[in-house]
Amino acid sequence: MFVEPVKSVGLAHLSYVVGHGGQAVVIDPRRDCEIYLEIAEKYGVAITRIFETHRNEDYVIGSRELARLTGASIHHSGATKFAYGETVEEGDTFRVGGLELMVLETPGHTFDSISLVLRDTTSGSAPLAVFTGDALFIGDVGRTDFFPDRKEEVAGLLYDSIFNKILTLGDQTILYPAHGAGSVCGKGMAPRDFSTLGYERMHNKALTVGSREAFIARKVAERHPLPPYFKQMEAYNQEGTPPAVLPLPRPTPFTPEAFEARMARGLQVVDLRSPEAFAGAFIPGSFAFPLEMLSAYAGFFLEYGTPIGLVAETHDQIDMAVRRLVRIGYEKVVCFLEGGLAAWEQSGRAYDTIPAIHADELVRRIEEDDDFVLVDVRDDDEWDAGHLPGAVHAFLGDLPGNLDVDKSRRITTFCGSGARAIIAASILKQNGWTTVEDSLGSMMACQKRGCPIERD
Structure with a gap:
């Protein structure tokens, strides 16, 4: 018997392969799904x-791609009208060798959320683990803001799903969520990928509100x-309509001349x-999308259907970027x-620079009231926790539309560490702000250097 997590x-994102007795199931597969075939081969299932x-x-869920490769059936809730797959409901059970998976309907994050309870029928009937999707995370619970006109209702549904269903499985039950720390589907997740319901009952702040x-x-x-x-x-x-992507796209190496020519035809350049x-x-x-920020912020700015060209330091960066872009x-x-x-x-073509402050x-x-605008692009909670005097708050994902600053002003972008600030600087340069700087280190550096901090 095995449970093998796959972290993207x-x-x-966390997905899982669960297997025993020559069979396996995959829970929430990613789009570049070759890894599940490799795991199945390793275990002989x-x-x-x-x-x-x-x-x-x-x-993008990888279910249809994986089903095409394996012939596996696809299962999900009937609360949403999916154009593919088979629907499941509360209490449905599925055997995987000596293992049993039972469906719990756990709405709240979405109306179609389900959890899967894992039992080992060879040793007893008590739940061994639960795969909770985006209902319950390690250190947090799923966001419930996708239905703003029903926000109290869906938050109540999530409470009922967690406290009246998931937590009743017993403190011994291992928790397997669909996301870990850094996901946009929650906040305050613990930086670890393992827990139990008993531990979360005691230490998860969202579960101890009373x-x-x-x-x-x-x-x-x-x-959020x-x-x-x-x-x-x-x-x-x-709808199950994303095009097949395996084998993954293999971008063509272009000379500077060819790259520039393609830019003239609308190429989106991602550095x-x-x-x-x-x-x-x-x-x-x-x-500017530093590789570690690509998944989180490319979807705010890149247009679908428009070709993308990459600027990288290594071919490994290119391979990783292709995977991360395909997934969204x-x-x-x-x-x-x-x-x-x-x-x-070296080709003699023009390049630009952004001064580092x-x-x-x-x-x-700030002390000398110099003529510049400090634009803080962190999210609302980060801003409320502390910001520099006189800073203008404009969340990165909303740039440039929500920045009411004259384009002739000198602007310095600012975030938590400098990574989002450089993204913001590149966006502002694209949109006509001429004098743009970047605060490398940003708030982390300010905390070390004793910058004055204001709090709302």
Whole structure:
């Protein structure tokens, strides 16, 4: 018997292969699904069923791709009208060798959320584990803001699902959620991928609020970003219409001349290098998406259907970027700049720079009332926890539309560490702000250097 988690870095997505007796099921597979075939081969099992815990919003589910490769059946809730697969309901059970999976309907995050209770029938009837999707996380619970006109109702549904169903399975039950720390589907998740219901009952802050009313109030008060790409994911995952992507796209190496020519025809240029490298020199008009931030923020800004070209430092970065883009529905990754930015520079083509501003310089400017605008692009909760005096708050995902600052002003972008600040700087440069700087280190550096901090 085995349970093997598969972690997809960037999205903090967790999927699972569960197997025994020559059979296996996959729960919430990712789109680049070769890894499940490799796991099945390692254990000598056949993948016979695929379960989706809900209609996912933040990535393209890999169910149809995996079913095409394995012949496995697909199962999900009937609360949403999926155009593919078979529906399940409360109490349905499925055998996997000596294992049993039982369906619990656990709405709240979405109306179609289900959890899967795992029992080992060879040793007893007590639940061994539960796969909770986005209902219950390690250190948090799922967001409930997808239905703003019914926010109290759905928060109450999530409370009932967790306290009246999931937690009744017993403190011994191992918790297997669909996301870990860093996911946009919750906040405050613990930086570990294992727990039990007993531990969460004691230490998960969302579960220790004291009453159903307090739980609902906590959820209603939460603020989460709503990336525009979620709509594309929801459509793909309900209709089952994403194009097949295996084998994965292999972008073509382009010379600087060919790359520039393709840019003239509308190529979206994604620069994967570090904030420091991008600030030093970049191709005008390109997006700065450091690889570790690509999954979280590309969906706010990149257009679907428009070809993408990559600027990277290594071929490994290109391979990882293709996977991360495919997972959120971007298949048209057509080329990369062979030789990286050095080749662009050596060709004599124009490049731009973004000055890097140290935390001490920010303090000097604030104290001397220097003529600049500090644009803090962190989220609402980060801003409320502390910000620099005189800063303008404009969440990164809403740029440039919500930044009411004259384009002739000198702007310094600011975030938690500098990674989001460089993304913001690239967006502002694309949209006509001419004098843009980046605070490398941003709040982390400010905390070390003793910058003045205000709190709302």
